[in-house]
Amino acid sequence: MELSSFVQNLMNGLAIGSVYAIFALGYTLVFSILGIINFAHGAVFTLGAYFTYTLVVGQFENNGLLKGINLFPDGSPFSGSPVMFGLATILGACAAGAVAVLIERLAFRPMRSRGADPLLALVSSLGVALVVVNLIQLLVGAEIYNFPSDAYGEVQPALSFKIGDKVVIIRTVQLIIFAVSLVMLAVLGYVIGRTKVGKALRAVAESPSTASLLGISVDRFILITFFLSGFLGGLAGTLVGTAFGVAGPYFGVVYGLKGLAVIVLGGLGSIPGAVAGGLVIGLAEAFVPAEYSAYKDAVAFALLFVILLVRPQGLLGRNLIQKV
């Protein structure tokens, strides 16, 4: 492979891989505390993108019940400058976090309090995902909504530089995605590793009953976990939506499924594992040769099988000893 196309693929892989990483972290946080997989996470991802789009554009002109309503008749205050766009992204992610908290209250907590079969939590979260996705379709239709090109102000759309005599083009949005993801990972690493909240979260993950004996309000930290998880999912949704368009109510489904491959590859419940898994899958997809690009969507799942065969605890997972 030529150096220029190698660099190109590397950048593509890192950008999409870092989105996979922050998205999959949402799964991991919930899994490490509750030991269940929140199947509504893909729907929260979709919602994040739609929330940000609502703030930035203010109307859905194509279809659905909300057609014809314009939130900002004089133009959206969140459009036109990078700072305001960033603010809209954060607000969208917060709204997604709030929805995740709501999902925990409505679908997970009632199950926990009556000690139901954990499999039922899967079904109820799948039910929530079904409701969310179909509500989106009902409200704004199934069309693709692209962010207007001037939404984040005067930003150069792509950077190009030369390696030898070949030109490498990197879309600015890819660089932004990569940078935002790195910042997000650093902040999360700090919060969990260095702050009191993080300490409490780790304690709850280690043993909820011990944590509650030590005066940690387990239910409150479960809510915090769901908020963080939804925030990360919603942020990932906005990032992907900015790069490729908000591709209809179902556009989170593929990410939702690939996210599962990411967390198994990295090691269930491991935060560095989710990051490593996301980057590995992003890079593996970027380096699929062009003639096999139709099989790109299967790469993540093929890797999942390989890891189950050779290293079932995942790349960075710890080997759990089964207790009786």
Next chain:
Amino acid sequence: MSDFLQSYGFLLVTLIQAGLLGLSLYFPLMAGQLSLASPGFYALGGYVAAIMLTNPAFAGLRDTLGNGIFPLTWLAAGLLCALAGVIVGVPALRLRGIYLALATIAFIEILRVVALNLSITGGAIGIFGIPQTFGFQDRWQYLLIFGPMLLLVLAFTYMLQKSRVGRAFRAIREDELAADAMGVPPTQYKVLAFVIGAVIAGIVGSMSAPFLNTWNAKQGTFDASIAILAFVLIGGSRSMWGPVVGGALLTAVPELLRFLQDWRLVINGLVLVVASLYLPQGIVGALGKLRRSPPPSRPPVAPTTDAKGGTP
């Protein structure tokens, strides 16, 4: 009678089909394993039948066998799905917990992408003009093969539950380590349970391809996995009648909800949430409870008693 069959034959066959797919998921659950693979094996079985019934490569075989080709497609689908079941099941079932569910999601996604891209499966368009089983003229006539299939599977399930194998499945579901200590090898039995489910789903697929006349990559998707899982859990996962009742009921509900039009799928999702909250034992479990005296109440299980994941 014939009017009734003309109008409702298609729906009746679909209800039985849903019940059968529910039963295919019931087997792994009997051994405590959550599988989402049934739509994958259903799709695979359907492709086997569709290819054997339409591909020119099998023209000679079709001419020699005549109607005998149809039972042969069932057999071939069953065997191929058993093989696929072993390949998918062995790596995932060495492990405990959620791994089988995740591996089966990977399986259906890989299968979907491959089916979309191979020429033998007709790519994105799929396979058309699949001949009708035994030259059936009407859709309701498929009751003649789906009906006996359901009875057969139910009888098999009933006998299996009473047998040594059924007891081994239940032992693993209740406590895998204890079962292992008592000399029940968990991995073998878990793979067996998974493969039985795979074979049933595959045969149902091979029977459904002629019934639907066309077969494509939309047949085995993640959405279908959710639907089938809901059949079992809402019907009741502790009794073999649960998947049948759940499958029939949840297939009928969207028809009954048709008057809600666009809100139908939203309500369908709500049904899943509400049912899993208020019918944790499933419909059949709840009915059984009405008849029996309530068991001595156990203290509620603490939310989570042990760490299940790693360090965040």
